[in-house]
Amino acid sequence: MKSERFNIRMTPQKKAAILGRAKRTGRTVSEFMIDTALNRKSIVIDSLPEMVHELKDFGRNLIQLMILCNMGRYRPFSWASLRKPSRTSTASFAS
Numbered sequence: 001m002k003s004e005r006f007n008i009r010m011t012p013q014k015k016a017a018i019l020g021r022a023k024r025t026g027r028t029v030s031e032f033m034i035d036t037a038l039n040r041k042s043i044v045i046d047s048l049p050e051m052v053h054e055l056k057d058f059g060r061n062l063i064q065l066m067i068l069c070n071m072g073r074y075r076p077f078s079w080a081s082l083r084k085p086s087r088t089s090t091a092s093f094a095s
Contacts (some may be wrong), residue, residue: 022032068074
């Protein structure tokens with residue numbers, strides 16, 4: 001349980017900067033200041049919402065493919081259907 005208080009004086013500009021950084025990390029000002037004073041790093045990923053959106057799109061596409069497979073309307077890829085390349089075809093790429 002937190003029972004101690006710590007008061008500090010600062011300029012309005014520094015206070016605004018601390019408030020902005022705390023908000024950017026998604027923490028309270030107290031948590032942010034304690035973590036900063038104890039040299040704990042705060043990692044902020046600015047592109048996280050875009051990454052989550054793309055992962056959701058990928059999941060939707062995967063679900064649609066699985067539904068089509070279960071309906072028999074799409075045949076899944078088989079690695080066994082591929083044949084190994086001959087030595088002559090690989091030699092032409094090396095030269």
